Amino acid sequence: MKKIISGNEAIALSFGDSGGVFASGYPGTPSTETLEEVARLGGVYCEWAPNEKVALESAIGASIAGGRALATMKHVGVNVAADPLMTFTYTGVNAGLILMVSDDPGMHSSQNEQDSRNFAKFAKIPMLDPANSQEAYDFVRYGFEISEQFDTPLMLRTTTRISHAKGIVEPKEKIPPQIKALARDVPKYVMLPNFAKIRHVAVEARLLALQEFAETTPLNRVEMNDTELGILTSGVSYQHVKEAYPNASVLKLGLVHPLPEQKIREFAGRVKRFMIVEELDAIFEEQIRAMGIRVDIGKNRVPLCGEVNADIIRTAGGDQVFAGMAPVADLPQRPPTFCPGCAHRGLFSLLSKHKVFVSGDIGCYTLGALPPMNAMHACIDMGASISAAHGIAKVNDMAGGREKPVAVIGDSTFFHSGITGLLSLSYNNGNALVVIMDNRTTGMTGGQENPGSGRVLMGQPAKEVDIEALVRVLGIDNVVTINAYNLEETEAAIKKGMETPGPYVLIDKNPCILRYRVKQPTVVVDPDKCTGCRACLKAACVALGLADNSAKPKVQVDPNICNGCGVCTQLCKFDAMSEAK
Amino acid sequence: MSIFNIVIAGVGGQGVLLASKVLAESALAGGMDVKQNEVHGMAQRGGSVISFVRIGAEVFSPVVVPGSADILISFEPLEALRYLHYLKPGGKLVYNRVTINPSTVAAGLAKYPSDVEEQIARSCPGAQGIDALAIAQEAGNAKAVNMVMVGAVVKNLPLDAGIVENVVREISRDKGVEVNLRALAGGAAA
Numbered sequence: 001m002k003k004i005i006s007g008n009e010a011i012a013l014s015f016g017d018s019g020g021v022f023a024s025g026y027p028g029t030p031s032t033e034t035l036e037e038v039a040r041l042g043g044v045y046c047e048w049a050p051n052e053k054v055a056l057e058s059a060i061g062a063s064i065a066g067g068r069a070l071a072t073m074k075h076v077g078v079n080v081a082a083d084p085l086m087t088f089t090y091t092g093v094n095a096g097l098i099l100m101v102s103d104d105p106g107m108h109s110s111q112n113e114q115d116s117r118n119f120a121k122f123a124k125i126p127m128l129d130p131a132n133s134q135e136a137y138d139f140v141r142y143g144f145e146i147s148e149q150f151d152t153p154l155m156l157r158t159t160t161r162i163s164h165a166k167g168i169v170e171p172k173e174k175i176p177p178q179i180k181a182l183a184r185d186v187p188k189y190v191m192l193p194n195f196a197k198i199r200h201v202a203v204e205a206r207l208l209a210l211q212e213f214a215e216t217t218p219l220n221r222v223e224m225n226d227t228e229l230g231i232l233t234s235g236v237s238y239q240h241v242k243e244a245y246p247n248a249s250v251l252k253l254g255l256v257h258p259l260p261e262q263k264i265r266e267f268a269g270r271v272k273r274f275m276i277v278e279e280l281d282a283i284f285e286e287q288i289r290a291m292g293i294r295v296d297i298g299k300n301r302v303p304l305c306g307e308v309n310a311d312i313i314r315t316a317g318g319d320q321v322f323a324g325m326a327p328v329a330d331l332p333q334r335p336p337t338f339c340p341g342c343a344h345r346g347l348f349s350l351l352s353k354h355k356v357f358v359s360g361d362i363g364c365y366t367l368g369a370l371p372p373m374n375a376m377h378a379c380i381d382m383g384a385s386i387s388a389a390h391g392i393a394k395v396n397d398m399a400g401g402r403e404k405p406v407a408v409i410g411d412s413t414f415f416h417s418g419i420t421g422l423l424s425l426s427y428n429n430g431n432a433l434v435v436i437m438d439n440r441t442t443g444m445t446g447g448q449e450n451p452g453s454g455r456v457l458m459g460q461p462a463k464e465v466d467i468e469a470l471v472r473v474l475g476i477d478n479v480v481t482i483n484a485y486n487l488e489e490t491e492a493a494i495k496k497g498m499e500t501p502g503p504y505v506l507i508d509k510n511p512c513i514l515r516y517r518v519k520q521p522t523v524v525v526d527p528d529k530c531t532g533c534r535a536c537l538k539a540a541c542v543a544l545g546l547a548d549n550s551a552k553p554k555v556q557v558d559p560n561i562c563n564g565c566g567v568c569t570q571l572c573k574f575d576a577m578s579e580a581k
Numbered sequence: 582m583s584i585f586n587i588v589i590a591g592v593g594g595q596g597v598l599l600a601s602k603v604l605a606e607s608a609l610a611g612g613m614d615v616k617q618n619e620v621h622g623m624a625q626r627g628g629s630v631i632s633f634v635r636i637g638a639e640v641f642s643p644v645v646v647p648g649s650a651d652i653l654i655s656f657e658p659l660e661a662l663r664y665l666h667y668l669k670p671g672g673k674l675v676y677n678r679v680t681i682n683p684s685t686v687a688a689g690l691a692k693y694p695s696d697v698e699e700q701i702a703r704s705c706p707g708a709q710g711i712d713a714l715a716i717a718q719e720a721g722n723a724k725a726v727n728m729v730m731v732g733a734v735v736k737n738l739p740l741d742a743g744i745v746e747n748v749v750r751e752i753s754r755d756k757g758v759e760v761n762l763r764a765l766a767g768g769a770a771a
Contacts, residue, residue, distance in 0.1 A: 324648020336628030
């Protein structure tokens with residue numbers, strides 16, 4: 001039956017329909033819904049790993065044990081999983097293994113827009129690049145076949161517009177899962193140098209075989225049309241190309257690594273102008289130019305940054321685009337912000353007030369960097385808050401006269417890769433205040449389970465990690481549990497932590513109000529007491545607003561939005577705010 | 582059949598995504614090709630949200646480019662203004678008149694334009710503003726604004742009102758069915 005589903009949902013559905021038995025991943029936009037959907041569909045084992053390296057390694061184990069395996073992650077997750085990937089490419093698979101990676105051109109929800117096609121080239125493995133939900137579904141099945149036929153891990157790459165766009169999918173016949181014999185093959189799976197030397201030769205031979213396969217596979221398709229313009233493209237760019245130039249000839253790649261050299265040479269030879277449309281890096285173009293093939297339009301005209309669309313492609317092709325009205329200028333921005341009721345608001349209003357240096361991390365709390373909080377000064381990657389704060393503190397001590405830095409990290413990010421940073425802070429006699437905002441979920445990606453939430457992806461109860469005990473075991477003596485909703489108490493704890501030399505850890509344990517649907521009594525303003533001083537607006541809460549357009553308007557609270565965290569109440573110096581009766 | 586481009590705009594948490602789902606499912610049920618796309622991840626945190634629904638015999642790209650929308654449905658006036666340039670000349674705008682402060686305004690860093698509706702009327706003559714919150718509250722739930730907005734625009738879309746109603750019935754949770762259907766009808770009457 002036809003369904004309208006996203007690329008992520010299609011991959012999840014196809015994994016179950018294509019004999020998949022084990023799936024693991026770490027949440028990351030835009031990949032997250034894939035594993036959630038595997039869990040929702042049921043019938044296949046799936047789990048969240050604490051990070052992407054663990055996810056891929058567990059999937060590798062599943063493959064060695066003979067089960068078709070899937071690992072899911074966002075593009076930057078592959079950086080974390082690169083260690084197992086770069087050697088697993090040598091060993092190859094027992095049962096098929098697909099590494100699904102979701103790129104985010106345009107950085108809708110990411111810290112960079114690295115192009116994962118580089119990883120397929122780097123690891124010398126095949127990569128598939130679906131162009132819609134149906135292909136996302138189909139390519140999982142092809143992917144397992146290719147992985148097993150060529151004894152290789154395979155990358156299935158999506159971009160945000162494939163992962164999240166919904167299109168019509170017609171599922172295929174279900175293949176029942178089969179578990180092969182456990183592989184006991186020492187020279188193939190134990191990568192001691194002498195065995196690895198043999199495997200590297202196998203990897204190079206495999207790549208040549210895959211190049212031959214690329215020439216004939218229906219995954220790479222020529223749509224011969226008008227020969228004035230011929231466009232080589234893949235993924236969602238194919239769809240934009242079809243909109244921009246419906247009459248052009250197209251070479252659409254489904255297998256984007258390795259490239260079909262003969263097919264490309266032949267296609268380029270048959271068209272008058274040869275154009276390459278690829279989002280982000282010039283990966284096709286560099287390889288195609290190295291083949292000695294003439295490229296008329298490529299990255300000289302198609303931007304390296306951000307997404308492409310039909311207008312960008314027509315402009316690159318030297319053609320007119322329809323110019324609509326100009327966007328309305330100077331509108332107030334509407335950036336995402338802490339949810340009304342979120343405990344992060346309390347902490348960040350204090351960090352902002354005291355103007356401490358905050359080494360931040362990846363999560364909802366990164367929003368603390370935005371105005372009016374402006375309370376984050378560095379944020380690089382998952383787990384960097386603590387390790388970067390450690391380096392900052394060492395240099396601060398050398399410079400002298402500088403304050404102790406503060407690291408802020410969430411529970412899921414701490415489990416992901418903050419623990420080792422804290423270990424270093426402890427071991428290397430560091431000097432930072434670390435605040436762990438433990439809301440019992442992976443919040444920014446929509447509230448996924450983690451080792452602290454007491455539940456696994458498939459719903460069963462699980463051990464809840466005791467973060468305080470874990471921190472102590474790493475050698476940190478000063479560990480204090482705080483309640484970030486209570487500003488006075490939290491301010492005192494921050495002050496103590498800043499004044500005490502050495503590592504100092506504060507842990508806030510308030511559940512994510514969005515994930516756990518926490519409802520608190522709303523706040524009302526007493527207009528007789530409100531002086532219009534705007535101290536409460538420092539809470540940066542969208543429930544707060546000014547009552548009118550007068551010179552000194554009073555503040556009002558929108559009861560439909562307020563979730564009663566009480567931070568504004570505590571910021572008010574005139575006792576004008578209170579819980580609604 | 583040429584492609585019909587719908588843009589839905591609003592604020593994270595208003596149910597833009599569910600409204601998009603209703604329209605996309607209705608197109609599928611009506612035997613058309615459809616692509617629906619929004620960018621989420623930060624969508625629930627009060628940020629600006631934009632979603633595309635494209636309906637036709639064969640739809641390629643999931644993205645609506647500026648200047649090509651047949652209709653813009655905005656759940657908030659400022660967001661209507663922000664995405665107005667997605668409309669093609671003569672395109673239709675239907676918007677909810679109830680404002681929501683951006684965090685920048687709530688923090689006193691920016692001013693909400695007091696003439697937002699005048700600006701809309703100037704740039705887009707024939708724009709229809711409706712008080713979706715009041716209609717939703719009357720239907721029984723302030724959160725049903727999204728269904729009110731769907732109800733308000735169905736007559737402007739290449740979709741069958743009966744099919745849309747069936748889809749709403751199917752995707753609503755038990756308790757929400759009646760509220761959502763009342764909201765849909767209230768929007769249609771607005």
